[in-house]
Amino acid sequence: MIPGSFDYHRPKSVADAVALLVKLGEDARPLAGGHSLIPMMKTRLATPEHLVDLRAIGDLKGIREEGGDIVIGAMTTQHTLIGSDLLAAKLPIIRETSLLIADPQIRYMGTIGGNAANGDPGNDMPALMQCLGASYELTGPNGVRRVAAREFYQAAYFTALETGEILTAIRIPVPPVGHGYAYEKLKRKIGDYATAAAAVVLTMSGGKCTSASIGLTNVADTPLWAEEAANALVGTALDKAALDKAVALAEAITSPAADGRGPAEYRTKMAGVMLRRAAERAKSRAKN
Amino acid sequence: MNVQAPIELTSAERAEKLQGMGCKRKRVEDIRFTQGKGNYVDDVKLPGMLFGDFVRSSHAHARIKSIDTSKAKALPGVLAVLTAADLKPLNLHYMPTLAGDVQAVLADEKVLFQNQEVAFVVAKDRYIAADAIELVEVEYEPLPVLVDPFKALEPDAPLLREDIKDKMTGAHGPRKHHNHIFFWDIGDKDGTDEAFAKADVVSKDMFTYHRVHPSPLETCQCVASMDKIKGELTLWGTFQAPHVIRTVVSLISGLPEHKIHVIAPDIGGGFGNKVGAYSGYVCAVVASIVLGVPVKWVEDRMENLSTTSFARDYHMTTELAATKDGKILAMRCHVLADHGAFDACADPSKWPAGFMNICTGSYDMPVAYLSVDGVYTNKASGGVAYRCSFRVTEAVYAIERAIETLAQRLGMDSADLRIKNFIQPEQFPYHAPLGWEYDSGNYPLAMKKAMDAVGYRALRAEQKQKQEAFKRGETRELMGIGISFFTEIVGAGPSKNCDILGVAMFDSAEIRIHPTGSIIARMGTKSQGQGHETTYAQIIATELGIPADDIMIEEGNTDTAPYGLGTYGSRSTPTAGAATAVAARKIKAKAQMIAAHLLEVHEGDLEWDVDRFRVKGLPEKFKTMKEIAWASYNSPPPNLEPGLEAVNYYDPPNMTYPFGAYFCVMDIDVDTGVAKTRRFYALDDCGTRINPMIIEGQVHGGLTEAFAVAMGQEIRYDEQGNVMGASFMDFFLPTAVETPKWETDYTVTPSPHHPIGAKGVGESPHVGGVPCFSNAVNDAFAFLNAGHIQMPHDAWRLWKVGERLGLHV
Structure with a gap:
C-alpha cells in the first residue's frame, strides 16, 4: 500500500495542464479527486511518474x-x-x-x-x-x-x-420538464461499486411512454447505453409486459465479470431488477 | 492531611461519588482516543529507526528455485535483505506456534500459501522498502495446490509440509496422513452411538463456519530496538498478551527475560488477531539485533487480511438424536478443521480444538461425542478466536443451527424445543456430557423475558400471514425469525485445564495506594478497546472506597505490570478482574488493622461503610480510606510494615459461563437476495455488571461483528489458492449505515465462584449473534424446504437460494 515515487505538478490553467501532459507524455496522469487513481497507485497497479493535479484550475x-x-x-x-x-x-x-x-x-x-x-x-x-x-x-x-x-x-x-x-x-x-427519472443501484455497502445499477429517464403522455433512455453501470467492461431496451418501452404504458421485454433486452447486452459482488448470472439479473425498479420509479415521477 | 468527607452526605451519596461497580461511568480512555492523542505502535518513532517490509509469495504452493536479492541490496537506502538462508544459522527460520507446530518465519525452500513471507527488506523508510521489494527476484516452480480441506486426506493429495513429512506424531498424537495435523475426541462414543440407535428422530446436517478474519482497524505491527551495549531488547508491539510474547522472545532468542522489555501501547482492536507471534516480529527483532538500530514493521491491510491469523474454517457434521416429542437424547459432532499451512491456532495448549466441547450448548442431554480432525491446506495459518472464547462461536453455531433443523424435522416450534431441553436452574453447577461444569444460569427466565420483549408468538403469526401472501404472489419478501440461546465458556483459565506453552493461564493485579489516597493499579491483561482503564478502577473504587477518578490503571508494560496471560477469550474480568478484587481485599484487611489502631478499638468493632471503617454503633467515629492511606505510610501501628499495597495472582477455580437469548427479525427481498434486519434483540447475562454502558458498547460491537460474519465477511480462495477479496472493498466491514439497530436487555445470574460474581461479556454478542442471524435467514426459507443454507448470507448467495427454489419465475 505504498506508491512508487512520482513528481507532483499543480498547474493553474488548462493550457498549462495540457502543456505539461503533452511534455510528460505517457508517464503522466492527470489527477482529479484521486479516489480511483490513488488506491491504484498504492497497490502499484498504476505507477505514473508524474501527477498533474487539476485542483488549482478554477475554470474547471x-x-x-x-x-x-x-x-x-x-x-x-x-x-x-x-x-x-x-x-x-x-x-x-x-x-x-x-x-x-x-x-x-x-x-x-x-x-x-x-x-x-x-x-x-x-x-x-x-x-x-x-x-x-x-x-x-x-x-x-x-x-x-x-x-x-x-x-x-x-x-x-x-x-x-x-x-x-x-x-x-x-x-x-436538459430533459423536458415533467420527465420521470430514477437511478437504482444495488451495492453491498456504503462505498462499494454497484453490483449493478440502472439509470432511467423517460417522458409520459396520455398514459404512454413517449421517450426513454437507459444506462447500465458495472455490468460490462464499459458503461452500457441500453438503446433497444429503451425503445421497447416507448409507446407502452410501462406495464409488466413492456418492462419484461425491456429487462430481457437489457440483460442480453450485459457481460459482467464474476467478483465478490456475485457471479456473472447474478449481476446480469440484478441489472434487470435495477432497470425494472428504476423504470417503475421513473414512471411514478413522470408528469403525464 | 486529615481531610474528611462532608458528614452531611449519606452512604448512598458517597457511594455514587465513587463511580464504582454498577455505574455507567464514562470511559476515561476515550478522552485521548477521541482527540487523536492515543499512542499506538506506529506512533513510536526512534532516532535512526529503519523500516522492514516483506517480499511475499505470489503462489499458493511452489518450490523456491532461487532468490536473488542483489538488485534490492544495491538500491540506495536498503540496509539488508533477509531470507530463510540468513535465519537458518540462527535456527530462526522456523518458530514454534501456540499449537505445538512450527511455522516458517521466512519460506524455507517452498511456499505454502499465497502472500507467505519470503524475504524481509530493511530500508531507511517505507517507500524505499516498498521499492526494494519489487527488486527481489524469486523464481518459483509451481506445485499442485490444495485448497479444499475435504481433499486434504485423499491418498494422492499433494504433500504440503515436507519439513515434518517423517514426523507422524504431532503435538496432539498420531497423524494419519501427510496433511493430517491431529485427531482429537471427547465424550462417550459408544454411549452416544447407542442413544442414536434407539432414537425416534435423528437430525443430521453439515454446518460450515466459513473462513473469516478478525480485521482490527489497526493492523499487526512492532518496533524492535536492540541496545547492544546493555544487551537489552525493547519491543513495542500490538500484543494482546505482552508477557507471553516476552517469554516466547526469550525462549527463541536466548536473551534473558529480564533484558527484554515488551511494551504494548494503545491497541486499535485485536479480536484475537494480535494473540499470536508473527514473522514480522521475529524479523524485526533479528534485523535490530544484526543492525543495532531500531526496526519497525507495520502490516498493511491486505497483508493483515491475507496472512496474519484467520478465524473459523470449521466444517461441522452435526447430529442430534431425539424422541418424537422433542427431548434431546444425544449429540454427535465431527469437525473437519482447516488450519491452513501451519497449525498456528491460538488455543490453550491442551485444547487443539479450543473449547469446541461446549457444543452441547444450553441443553440438558445425557450423552454426547465430539471428534475433530485438523488438516493442512495451502492457505494462511491461524485459527484464532475472533471475538469468541476458543472455538466457542463454532460450537454455538453448530448446536443453535442443529436445534433449528431438529425442530423443523420434528414439526416443532424451535423456541419450544429449546425450552423443553434447557438445563434447569436447579441443575447448576451442571456437569455437561463433554466435560465442562457450568457454574450458574437461569435459562428459562432469560428466554421468557426475551420472548415477551419481542412478542414472539405474534411474530410467528405475522410470519405465517406473510408466507401465505408470498405464495399468493402478493409480496416478494420473506420474513425470517432468528433465535439463539447461547452458553459461552470464558475466563481461561484454571491451571488444571489451561496453559499456553506450559505457562498456566492465571492473571494478576497489583494495587498501590499512595499516601494521599490515590491509586495506581497494574494488571497482566491488555485492553485493546475494552475499557479496562475505566472498569478495573470501578472494581477498586467499590472495594476500597476510593473514587474511580483517583485510580490510574496501567497495562502493557512488562517491566512494571505483574505477569499475566493477556486479554482474549473474554478472560480479563474473570481472571484479572478477580485478581483486582482479591488484591483490593488484601489492602482492605490491612486498612482495617490501621483504622482500628487509629480509632483505638478492636478490629472486630469496625464495620465498612462505602469509603470508611466506622465503629459499630458509633457512626460518627470513623476513618476514611484516604486517612488510612496517609496513616499507613506515616503512622502505622507498631509491628506493621508501612505502606498500603497488594498483588494477587488469580488462578480461577472454574471458567465462567455467560449466556443470552437473542432474537432477530429479518425481511429478505427474493429478487435481489438483500436481507434487511428489521429488529434485533439481545438479552445478555454476564453475571454482575461492572459498567452497564461498557457492556452495552461491547454488545453493540460484538453484534456488529456477528452481523458482518453472518451476512458477508469471508476470506475466500480460488482453486489456485489465490486469496480473494483481501481488502475492505470486498471484505465486509459494515458501516453505521448497514448496521442494524440493536436492542439490549439483561438478566443477572452472578458467578458463584468469582469474587464479584462477574462473568465476562465482550464476546457473547458475537458468539450468540452469528447463529441468530443465520437462523433468521434459514428460517425465512424454511417453509420452502430449503435445507440448511451455508454462511455467509450475502445477497448473491441468498438470490441463488431463491433461484434453486424456483422463486424467480
Whole structure:
C-alpha cells in the first residue's frame, strides 16, 4: 500500500495542464479527486511518474446553463452537484446518483470529471451520462473537441481521451420538464461499486411512454447505453409486459465479470431488477 | 492531611461519588482516543529507526528455485535483505506456534500459501522498502495446490509440509496422513452411538463456519530496538498478551527475560488477531539485533487480511438424536478443521480444538461425542478466536443451527424445543456430557423475558400471514425469525485445564495506594478497546472506597505490570478482574488493622461503610480510606510494615459461563437476495455488571461483528489458492449505515465462584449473534424446504437460494 515515487505538478490553467501532459507524455496522469487513481497507485497497479493535479484550475469548476444545456466543469465535486439548486430543478437524477456514490467524505473530493473520464466501469456517472445523452469536452494541444458519452468508452480504463487531453466539461441536454427519472443501484455497502445499477429517464403522455433512455453501470467492461431496451418501452404504458421485454433486452447486452459482488448470472439479473425498479420509479415521477 | 468527607452526605451519596461497580461511568480512555492523542505502535518513532517490509509469495504452493536479492541490496537506502538462508544459522527460520507446530518465519525452500513471507527488506523508510521489494527476484516452480480441506486426506493429495513429512506424531498424537495435523475426541462414543440407535428422530446436517478474519482497524505491527551495549531488547508491539510474547522472545532468542522489555501501547482492536507471534516480529527483532538500530514493521491491510491469523474454517457434521416429542437424547459432532499451512491456532495448549466441547450448548442431554480432525491446506495459518472464547462461536453455531433443523424435522416450534431441553436452574453447577461444569444460569427466565420483549408468538403469526401472501404472489419478501440461546465458556483459565506453552493461564493485579489516597493499579491483561482503564478502577473504587477518578490503571508494560496471560477469550474480568478484587481485599484487611489502631478499638468493632471503617454503633467515629492511606505510610501501628499495597495472582477455580437469548427479525427481498434486519434483540447475562454502558458498547460491537460474519465477511480462495477479496472493498466491514439497530436487555445470574460474581461479556454478542442471524435467514426459507443454507448470507448467495427454489419465475 505504498506508491512508487512520482513528481507532483499543480498547474493553474488548462493550457498549462495540457502543456505539461503533452511534455510528460505517457508517464503522466492527470489527477482529479484521486479516489480511483490513488488506491491504484498504492497497490502499484498504476505507477505514473508524474501527477498533474487539476485542483488549482478554477475554470474547471462550476455548473451553468447554456442554451438548452447544462454545462458542468470537470472538477466540480459530487458534493457540489448534490447541493446545486440548478441541477435539483433541471436534472435531479444527477443529485440522486451522486448521493449513491461512496460516502460524504469521498464526495467532498470526488469529481464528476474524474468519475466520468477514468473509464472505470464501476463508476456511476458514465452510464448516467450515456442515459442523458451528454457530451464531453476534451481539451488538448489542438484545442477543444466534443465526444458523446455514448462514444467515449472503449474498454475498462480505455477511453477516447488521447495523450495530452483532459476532460474539461460535461454538456448535458436538459430533459423536458415533467420527465420521470430514477437511478437504482444495488451495492453491498456504503462505498462499494454497484453490483449493478440502472439509470432511467423517460417522458409520459396520455398514459404512454413517449421517450426513454437507459444506462447500465458495472455490468460490462464499459458503461452500457441500453438503446433497444429503451425503445421497447416507448409507446407502452410501462406495464409488466413492456418492462419484461425491456429487462430481457437489457440483460442480453450485459457481460459482467464474476467478483465478490456475485457471479456473472447474478449481476446480469440484478441489472434487470435495477432497470425494472428504476423504470417503475421513473414512471411514478413522470408528469403525464 | 486529615481531610474528611462532608458528614452531611449519606452512604448512598458517597457511594455514587465513587463511580464504582454498577455505574455507567464514562470511559476515561476515550478522552485521548477521541482527540487523536492515543499512542499506538506506529506512533513510536526512534532516532535512526529503519523500516522492514516483506517480499511475499505470489503462489499458493511452489518450490523456491532461487532468490536473488542483489538488485534490492544495491538500491540506495536498503540496509539488508533477509531470507530463510540468513535465519537458518540462527535456527530462526522456523518458530514454534501456540499449537505445538512450527511455522516458517521466512519460506524455507517452498511456499505454502499465497502472500507467505519470503524475504524481509530493511530500508531507511517505507517507500524505499516498498521499492526494494519489487527488486527481489524469486523464481518459483509451481506445485499442485490444495485448497479444499475435504481433499486434504485423499491418498494422492499433494504433500504440503515436507519439513515434518517423517514426523507422524504431532503435538496432539498420531497423524494419519501427510496433511493430517491431529485427531482429537471427547465424550462417550459408544454411549452416544447407542442413544442414536434407539432414537425416534435423528437430525443430521453439515454446518460450515466459513473462513473469516478478525480485521482490527489497526493492523499487526512492532518496533524492535536492540541496545547492544546493555544487551537489552525493547519491543513495542500490538500484543494482546505482552508477557507471553516476552517469554516466547526469550525462549527463541536466548536473551534473558529480564533484558527484554515488551511494551504494548494503545491497541486499535485485536479480536484475537494480535494473540499470536508473527514473522514480522521475529524479523524485526533479528534485523535490530544484526543492525543495532531500531526496526519497525507495520502490516498493511491486505497483508493483515491475507496472512496474519484467520478465524473459523470449521466444517461441522452435526447430529442430534431425539424422541418424537422433542427431548434431546444425544449429540454427535465431527469437525473437519482447516488450519491452513501451519497449525498456528491460538488455543490453550491442551485444547487443539479450543473449547469446541461446549457444543452441547444450553441443553440438558445425557450423552454426547465430539471428534475433530485438523488438516493442512495451502492457505494462511491461524485459527484464532475472533471475538469468541476458543472455538466457542463454532460450537454455538453448530448446536443453535442443529436445534433449528431438529425442530423443523420434528414439526416443532424451535423456541419450544429449546425450552423443553434447557438445563434447569436447579441443575447448576451442571456437569455437561463433554466435560465442562457450568457454574450458574437461569435459562428459562432469560428466554421468557426475551420472548415477551419481542412478542414472539405474534411474530410467528405475522410470519405465517406473510408466507401465505408470498405464495399468493402478493409480496416478494420473506420474513425470517432468528433465535439463539447461547452458553459461552470464558475466563481461561484454571491451571488444571489451561496453559499456553506450559505457562498456566492465571492473571494478576497489583494495587498501590499512595499516601494521599490515590491509586495506581497494574494488571497482566491488555485492553485493546475494552475499557479496562475505566472498569478495573470501578472494581477498586467499590472495594476500597476510593473514587474511580483517583485510580490510574496501567497495562502493557512488562517491566512494571505483574505477569499475566493477556486479554482474549473474554478472560480479563474473570481472571484479572478477580485478581483486582482479591488484591483490593488484601489492602482492605490491612486498612482495617490501621483504622482500628487509629480509632483505638478492636478490629472486630469496625464495620465498612462505602469509603470508611466506622465503629459499630458509633457512626460518627470513623476513618476514611484516604486517612488510612496517609496513616499507613506515616503512622502505622507498631509491628506493621508501612505502606498500603497488594498483588494477587488469580488462578480461577472454574471458567465462567455467560449466556443470552437473542432474537432477530429479518425481511429478505427474493429478487435481489438483500436481507434487511428489521429488529434485533439481545438479552445478555454476564453475571454482575461492572459498567452497564461498557457492556452495552461491547454488545453493540460484538453484534456488529456477528452481523458482518453472518451476512458477508469471508476470506475466500480460488482453486489456485489465490486469496480473494483481501481488502475492505470486498471484505465486509459494515458501516453505521448497514448496521442494524440493536436492542439490549439483561438478566443477572452472578458467578458463584468469582469474587464479584462477574462473568465476562465482550464476546457473547458475537458468539450468540452469528447463529441468530443465520437462523433468521434459514428460517425465512424454511417453509420452502430449503435445507440448511451455508454462511455467509450475502445477497448473491441468498438470490441463488431463491433461484434453486424456483422463486424467480
